[in-house]
Amino acid sequence: MPLDVLLINPVIPALDKILSALYAVHRYYDQTDKAGFLRKVGPQISGVVTGGASGISNELMETMPNLRIVAINGIGTDAVDLNYARSRGIHVSTTPDVLTDDVADIAIGLLIATCRGLCVGDAYVRDGQWGKTGLPLARKFSGMKVGIVGLGRVGRAIATRAAAFGCPVSYTDLREIAGISCQFVPSVLELARASDALILAASADNAEGIVDAGVLEALGPDGYLINVARGKLVKESDLVEALAAKRIAGAGLDVFVDEPHVPEALFAMTNVVLQPHRASATVQTRMAMGDIVLASLADSFAGHRPATSVTP
Numbered sequence: 001m002p003l004d005v006l007l008i009n010p011v012i013p014a015l016d017k018i019l020s021a022l023y024a025v026h027r028y029y030d031q032t033d034k035a036g037f038l039r040k041v042g043p044q045i046s047g048v049v050t051g052g053a054s055g056i057s058n059e060l061m062e063t064m065p066n067l068r069i070v071a072i073n074g075i076g077t078d079a080v081d082l083n084y085a086r087s088r089g090i091h092v093s094t095t096p097d098v099l100t101d102d103v104a105d106i107a108i109g110l111l112i113a114t115c116r117g118l119c120v121g122d123a124y125v126r127d128g129q130w131g132k133t134g135l136p137l138a139r140k141f142s143g144m145k146v147g148i149v150g151l152g153r154v155g156r157a158i159a160t161r162a163a164a165f166g167c168p169v170s171y172t173d174l175r176e177i178a179g180i181s182c183q184f185v186p187s188v189l190e191l192a193r194a195s196d197a198l199i200l201a202a203s204a205d206n207a208e209g210i211v212d213a214g215v216l217e218a219l220g221p222d223g224y225l226i227n228v229a230r231g232k233l234v235k236e237s238d239l240v241e242a243l244a245a246k247r248i249a250g251a252g253l254d255v256f257v258d259e260p261h262v263p264e265a266l267f268a269m270t271n272v273v274l275q276p277h278r279a280s281a282t283v284q285t286r287m288a289m290g291d292i293v294l295a296s297l298a299d300s301f302a303g304h305r306p307a308t309s310v311t312p
Contacts, residue, residue: 003301004041006064008050011073012283015290019049023297038063047071047297052094053230053259053277055079061090069093069300071293074280076230077310078204086311093296093306097153098288099280104157106279107199107228108165110252111146113273114224115139115197120270139222139249142166147195149188149210150202150229151177158201170194173202192218197226204230211235216242224250228279231256240265243272254279 005023010016019025026045031037042063050056052074058081061067069091070080077094085092113119116138124135146162148155148171159169159182169182172191176184185191192198192215200211211225211234219225225248227234236256240263242248250271256262259277266272280286296306305312 003046004044005047005049005297006041006045008048008054008056009073011049011293012286012290014287015073015293018290018294022294023047046301049073049293049297050080052076053079053255057081058084061085061088069297069306071296071300071306073289073293075099076204078230082311090311091296091300091306091309092311093292093300093308094310095289095292096308098292099285100153100157102282102285103154103201103228103279104161106254106275107154107158107201107226107252108161110226110228110254110273110275111144111197111199111224112141114226114250114252114271115141115144117270119273139224143168144196145170145194147171147185147191147198148182149173149191149198149200149233151180151182152201152203154228155199155201156180158199189215189218192216192223193220195219195223197224199226200229200233202229202233204233208232209235211239213238213242216248219248221246221249223248224252226252228254231259236263243269 002024004026005019006026006028008028010029026041043065045064046066046068048056048070050070050072052072053076056070067090072094075094075096077092080092082092124130142165144167146167146169148158148169151171151173162169170185170191171182172185172188185194188210198219216238243251252273254275255277266274292308296308299306
């Protein structure tokens with residue numbers, strides 16, 4: 001009999017096909033009566049596959065007495081109670097490294113799109129305005145002073161890309177990191193004050209609302225905010241107000257506090273570029289992430305600790 005695996009979210013078709021061939025797959029996201037569904041299948045579930053933003057609640061895990069692993073198809077663990085998982089001997093695995101390049105690419109892409117007005121220019125051409133009306137001049141990207149919040153794998157990849165455009169790069173983190181050529185700045189507030197663009201790449205596991213009205217004021221009317229980390233790092237009401245009042249120049253956002261709900265005030269702002277939390281959404285990266293998910297499930301079911309487990 002194949003082991004039972006619960007999918008919290010849809011996965012790419014190729015991964016779904018392999019999972020379905022190896023295991024008895026139950027799709028939580030398809031259920032209308034989720035509580036009744038879990039009462040029925042919960043005791044059978046050995047593994048859960050979920051996303052970094054979705055995670056899994058303790059209440060859901062409590063319905064699965066035989067759960068061995070929560071395989072996160074991503075790198076965020078803030079939506080899973082790791083202490084609870086440890087207390088039950090449940091492995092929680094992630095898919096590190098493979099999505100670093102994609103997320104760093106999107107961070108730079110959002111910054112270029114925002115300060116150069118790429119989306120505005122695209123709409124201008126499509127709407128037949130070229131030759132009829134003018135567009136305001138954009139802001140040059142090369143040479144901008146870039147501040148990065150969180151210099152982990154993604155942060156360092158962003159720094160490498162920004163440096164290639166001649167951008168001086170500074171960063172802040174929990175502590176100064178040895179062997180890093182970028183300038184360390186002790187606080188987010190100071191980093192914002194010293195930057196033309198503030199890029200959020202930090203883990204959100206133990207942080208919330210670190211970018212507020214004060215930080216945005218320090219970033220200033222010529223500054224840009226880019227977020228490819230977690231929506232909860234930003235106080236969205238403060239950001240909307242700062243953008244509306246032109247206290248910052250613009251923002252590029254891939255993540256939001258209450259996804260998929262986005263503050264509607266942002267929709268009409270031409271100095272904001274929005275993405276639906278898809279920084280790692282390339283075929284190549286999603287396949288690589290899927291391979292790690294499959295390996296993690298197989299290791300756990302064989303009685304081994306998955307290589308990317310973040311719990312003992």
